[in-house]
Amino acid sequence: MKSKKKKYELRLYIAGNTSKSATALENLKKYCEQHLKDQYSIEIIDLLKNPQLAEGDQILAVPTLVKKVPEPVRKIIGDLSNEEKVLVGLDIRPVK
Amino acid sequence: MKLNSRQSMSKSAKKAHSGGFTNNLGKSPTGIAGLDEITLGGLPTGRPTLVCGGPGCGKTLMAIEFIVRGILNYDEPGVIMVFEEKAEELATNVASLGFNLAKLQKDKKLKVDYVHIDKSEIEETGEYDLDGLFIRLEHAIDSIGAKRVALDTIENLFSGLSNEGILRSEIRRLFQFLKAKGVTTIITGEKGEKTLTRQGLEEYVSDCVILLEHRIDNKISTRLLRVVKYRGALHGTNEYPFLIDKDGISVLPITSLELNHAVSNDRISSGIPTLDIMLDHGKGFYRGSSILVSGTAGTGKTSIAASFADASSKRKERCLFLAFEESPEQIIRNMNSIGMNLQEHVDNGLLLFQSSRPTLYGLETHLIGIHKLIEKFKPRTLIMDPITNFVTIGSLSEIKSMLIRLLDFMQQEEVTALFTALDQYSGVGMRTDEGVASLVDAWINVKDVESNGERNRGLNIMKSRGMEHSNQIREFIITDRGLELVDVFRGPGGILTGSGREYQQSLDATGAELRSLAETRKDRVIGRKKIVLEAKIASLQEEFESLKEELNMTYHEEEIKKKIPEKKKGDFSQKKNPSGTSRSTQKKK
Numbered sequence: 154m155k156s157k158k159k160k161y162e163l164r165l166y167i168a169g170n171t172s173k174s175a176t177a178l179e180n181l182k183k184y185c186e187q188h189l190k191d192q193y194s195i196e197i198i199d200l201l202k203n204p205q206l207a208e209g210d211q212i213l214a215v216p217t218l219v220k221k222v223p224e225p226v227r228k229i230i231g232d233l234s235n236e237e238k239v240l241v242g243l244d245i246r247p248v249k
Numbered sequence: 250m251k252l253n254s255r256q257s258m259s260k261s262a263k264k265a266h267s268g269g270f271t272n273n274l275g276k277s278p279t280g281i282a283g284l285d286e287i288t289l290g291g292l293p294t295g296r297p298t299l300v301c302g303g304p305g306c307g308k309t310l311m312a313i314e315f316i317v318r319g320i321l322n323y324d325e326p327g328v329i330m331v332f333e334e335k336a337e338e339l340a341t342n343v344a345s346l347g348f349n350l351a352k353l354q355k356d357k358k359l360k361v362d363y364v365h366i367d368k369s370e371i372e373e374t375g376e377y378d379l380d381g382l383f384i385r386l387e388h389a390i391d392s393i394g395a396k397r398v399a400l401d402t403i404e405n406l407f408s409g410l411s412n413e414g415i416l417r418s419e420i421r422r423l424f425q426f427l428k429a430k431g432v433t434t435i436i437t438g439e440k441g442e443k444t445l446t447r448q449g450l451e452e453y454v455s456d457c458v459i460l461l462e463h464r465i466d467n468k469i470s471t472r473l474l475r476v477v478k479y480r481g482a483l484h485g486t487n488e489y490p491f492l493i494d495k496d497g498i499s500v501l502p503i504t505s506l507e508l509n510h511a512v513s514n515d516r517i518s519s520g521i522p523t524l525d526i527m528l529d530h531g532k533g534f535y536r537g538s539s540i541l542v543s544g545t546a547g548t549g550k551t552s553i554a555a556s557f558a559d560a561s562s563k564r565k566e567r568c569l570f571l572a573f574e575e576s577p578e579q580i581i582r583n584m585n586s587i588g589m590n591l592q593e594h595v596d597n598g599l600l601l602f603q604s605s606r607p608t609l610y611g612l613e614t615h616l617i618g619i620h621k622l623i624e625k626f627k628p629r630t631l632i633m634d635p636i637t638n639f640v641t642i643g644s645l646s647e648i649k650s651m652l653i654r655l656l657d658f659m660q661q662e663e664v665t666a667l668f669t670a671l672d673q674y675s676g677v678g679m680r681t682d683e684g685v686a687s688l689v690d691a692w693i694n695v696k697d698v699e700s701n702g703e704r705n706r707g708l709n710i711m712k713s714r715g716m717e718h719s720n721q722i723r724e725f726i727i728t729d730r731g732l733e734l735v736d737v738f739r740g741p742g743g744i745l746t747g748s749g750r751e752y753q754q755s756l757d758a759t760g761a762e763l764r765s766l767a768e769t770r771k772d773r774v775i776g777r778k779k780i781v782l783e784a785k786i787a788s789l790q791e792e793f794e795s796l797k798e799e800l801n802m803t804y805h806e807e808e809i810k811k812k813i814p815e816k817k818k819g820d821f822s823q824k825k826n827p828s829g830t831s832r833s834t835q836k837k838k
Contacts, residue, residue, distance in 0.1 A: 166381060168380035168381065168384060173375075173376050173377065173378070176375070176376075177375075200380070200381060200384045201384065204384045204385065204387065204388035205388060207381050207384050207385040207388070208362060208385055211364065211365045211366075212381035212382075212385070213364060213366065213379055213381045213382045213385075213406070213409075213410075214377040214378065214379050214380075214381055214382070214410070215377060215378055215379070215380040215381045215384075216377060217377075217381060225370070226370060227370055227371075227372065228370050228371045228372065229371070229372040229373075229374060230371060230372070230373050230374075230377045230410075231373050231374040231375035231376055231377040232374070232375035232376045232377065233374055233375060234374060234375035234376070235374040235375060238372055238373075238374040239372070239374055241372070242372035242374075
């Protein structure tokens with residue numbers, strides 16, 4: 154896999170500690186450990202604390218996972234419960 | 250100046266509608282000309298209003314104007330959340346209306362948030378909500394203390410996100426959130442095929458729904474606005490035409506239901522002294538009245554209108570001349586040939602020409618345009634030449650209803666209006682005057698009188714409300730010194746005009762001359778006879794005198810003859826009888 158050299162910068166936007174954001178974070182960590190071990194960093198942004206940050210990344214829905222690096226920028230919204238979709242979205246797994 | 254007129258408009262609207270209902274629901278004035286009158290005060294305060302319509306109908310503009318006027322006129326900061334255009338594009342688009350969004354943002358009065366949704370960038374998985382949007386909105390509102398919010402066009406979320414179930418419930422929540430925030434909101438929505446909006450937003454927004462339409466009728470577009478719903482408040486229910494121009498949106502609340510405008514007893518001249526004479530012996534028209542000049546082609550309607558304008562300008566009163574057939578230059582040149590210098594009045598700013606083809610816009614748009622011009626220019630007289638050209642863009646009833654509205658407005662503003670109308674006797678045309686004649690206060694008809702191989706103009710006053718007016722048909726002549734009316738001659742074959750009249754006039758003049766000649770001859774004869782008789786009388790007198798003298802002489806002679814002997818006798822007896830003379834006189838008797 155080429156992705157071994159890649160460094161993934163991920164941002165997870167949440168709005169307070171809701172069950173959805175907890176699920177999303179749990180799922181994200183699980184996938185990253187499985188597929189991107191030591192290649193990733195996760196930044197969690199709570200919009201309730203920093204509402205001004207929502208505009209910059211065009212956040213509408215919560216939770217939203219934003220992959221800033223590598224390009225292209227992708228957003229995955231929802232609790233990330235569908236592993237397949239998340240992996241495709243993060244360009245970890247090509248679309249079949 | 251514009252602001253003033255807007256304010257005065259809304260003031261008068263409030264006055265007009267003050268009776269009859271109490272306003273329980275708070276209303277936020279939009280500042281959009283005319284809309285506040287239709288909604289009797291504005292949009293429901295602290296509630297969402299849905300503005301829907303097809304593409305290009307002016308939804309976005311209305312939303313933005315609501316926000317910008319809120320800031321400028323009512324000092325209510327606002328948030329614009331755009332789902333469609335980019336923030337910079339939006340600023341450029343409204344800059345043409347004189348809205349400086351950048352400055353308002355710098356002054357912390359406005360916040361524009363551009364929500365970008367690109368489906369290709371977004372992957373959806375599992376449960377989510379739109380808290381991100383809520384947080385952004387709340388942040389924007391709180392950061393400037395906004396009272397007004399515009400969401401344009403929220404339905405675009407549907408194209409970016411695929412989970413409709415979530416979207417619907419979130420939008421419902423959004424409206425509740427906005428209500429809880431107490432902000433007055435405009436939400437725009439694209440018109441759907443059978444519903445007001447494509448996504449049925451009207452189900453969620455139940456307080457006020459405004460529908461905008463862009464209707465093409467006979468190739469001419471008219472923008473129309475209708476308040477579909479306004480919960481808990483009275484509102485105008487008709488379709489109101491509106492106009493988008495450099496000043497933004499203007500809506501025209503068209504029907505004034507009451508006929509209670511003030512009237513003036515002031516009189517103004519028609520500009521033709523001889524016509525004034527026909528109107529109450531030289532007093533002219535009432536100020537604020539409406540005058541219709543009808544006639545067939547080439548009867549001098551425009552010339553009558555121009556002399557009215559000329560007279561108005563000479564009184565130092567502003568006159569607005571709406572020409573639908575000729576350009577200003579053309580009218581000025583043509584009127585120069587009959588001795589009217591309109592250019593001078595234009596230069597002095599007393600006369601304003603506005604030339605346009607009727608087909609330029611729909612009737613309603615014309616009406617709004619005229620309204621705006623009247624408010625801006627504040628004329629005392631208005632001329633429309635000719636109204637019949639509107640036939641190309643509307644039916645008789647539409648023209649009539651437009652004119653009713655225009656007349657209402659002008660009577661309210663005490664503007665004297667003069668319309669010209671073309672009569673068409675041939676073809677399938679219609680006679681506008683019949684439709685309009687009942688509306689106007691005075692109706693002057695100019696017609697061709699054709700006889701003996703020439704055409705002449707005859708003018709008569711068909712009606713003139715509230716004044717004595719001549720019932721005569723006068724011949725109407727256009728000279729290089731202006732317009733004049735001449736008494737029509739009645740000959741054995743009817744009315745005489747033109748050369749017939751001139752002939753009759755010369756005949757009459759000859760007759761008069763002959764008569765006066767005859768009179769002088771008779772006088773002379775009598776004079777002579779008188780002299781002869783007087784001479785005779787004198788000679789007879791002389792004769793009589795000489796006869797008398799002769800008689801006297803004879804008598805005296807005899808007296809003397811008698812006296813002398815007596816005297817001699819008396820000389821003797823004088824000492825004894827001094828009364829001898831008295832005796833002698835007694836004897837004489």
